[in-house]
Amino acid sequence: MTLNLAESAGRLRSATHLVVVTGAGASAESGIPTFRDALSGHWAKYDPMQLATPQAFENNPALVSRWYDRRRRDALACQPNAGHAALVKIEQAYAARGARFTLLTQNVDRLHQRAGSRNVHELHGSLYRWRCTGCQHAALEDRPEPLEPYPPRCANCGGSRRPSVVWFGEMLPEDAVAAAEHALSTCDVYLSVGTSSVVYPVAGFAQTAQDAGAWCVEVNPEPTDLSGLFHQCLRGKAGDVLPELVDAALG
Numbered sequence: 048m049t050l051n052l053a054e055s056a057g058r059l060r061s062a063t064h065l066v067v068v069t070g071a072g073a074s075a076e077s078g079i080p081t082f083r084d085a086l087s088g089h090w091a092k093y094d095p096m097q098l099a100t101p102q103a104f105e106n107n108p109a110l111v112s113r114w115y116d117r118r119r120r121d122a123l124a125c126q127p128n129a130g131h132a133a134l135v136k137i138e139q140a141y142a143a144r145g146a147r148f149t150l151l152t153q154n155v156d157r158l159h160q161r162a163g164s165r166n167v168h169e170l171h172g173s174l175y176r177w178r179c180t181g182c183q184h185a186a187l188e189d190r191p192e193p194l195e196p197y198p199p200r201c202a203n204c205g206g207s208r209r210p211s212v213v214w215f216g217e218m219l220p221e222d223a224v225a226a227a228e229h230a231l232s233t234c235d236v237y238l239s240v241g242t243s244s245v246v247y248p249v250a251g252f253a254q255t256a257q258d259a260g261a262w263c264v265e266v267n268p269e270p271t272d273l274s275g276l277f278h279q280c281l282r283g284k285a286g287d288v289l290p291e292l293v294d295a296a297l298g
């Protein structure tokens with residue numbers, strides 16, 4: 048692959064605060080489906096209103112919890128890819144020279160953390176944290192066994208448990224939103240990786256970063272509705288582009 052990385056690599060070399068935003072495309076090469084791919088995407092096969100809303104859970108908690116538990120167990124069986132590793136590498140290099148690195152992810156698969164990323168904020172929650180819809184007791188579920196019965200029961204009060212992911216119509220975790228707002232207002236490079244950028248608040252992040260004066264780069268094999276906002280679009284897969292970009296920046 049030949050990409051013109053020089054300008055973006057130079058910006059990364061001298062940046063004081065890099066903000067990376069990731070979406071499902073960052074995990075695609077690990078074998079996790081995206082949402083909007085026309086053939087393999089979750090939303091090509093299923094109606095999000097039947098699976099990813101509070102009403103869907105109310106109407107059919109068994110179906111919804113089974114689907115999320117399937118995704119949890121599938122993600123657990125996947126491994127981080129070369130793109131995840133490149134982000135770990137640049138975070139470590141930034142730490143060594145006293146620069147800041149913030150990773151904001153819409154992914155709920157925890158692959159960034161498993162790869163070794165440290166400063167990660169999960170904007171859409173996690174497949175691995177399940178909480179009681181009654182007493183709110185939350186527990187980490189990282190064993191490969193199914194969480195049957197569906198919906199899983201709370202060990203504390205016997206109530207129904209749901210995944211701590213953000214569904215359409217729900218608020219994002221306050222701490223993640225606050226971290227994102229602060230990071231976007233102080234970054235000098237903004238890197239968007241593997242997201243269609245159609246879901247808010249991420250859909251607004253590139254503009255906020257640009258308003259803050261950041262150099263904005265999109266990594267995606269396909270153009271997105273927001274591509275025009277970026278200073279550079281690197282067309283390719285995250286697992287190919289990120290290692291090359293990071294090596295060029297650190298080399």
Ligand code: OAD
Nearest residue numbers: 070071072075081082083153241242243244267269284285
């Ligand atoms: P999408 O499925 O909307 O977009 C995935 C993006 O990744 C697309 O733009 C692809 O072109 C790109 N892509 C595919 N393979 C890639 C690769 N190997 N490397 C880099 N990019 C690649 O997924 P998101 O943008 O993450 O929310 O979707 C955002 C939110 O919408 C999700 O968090 C989810 C979904 O509905 C909820 O469920 C609430």
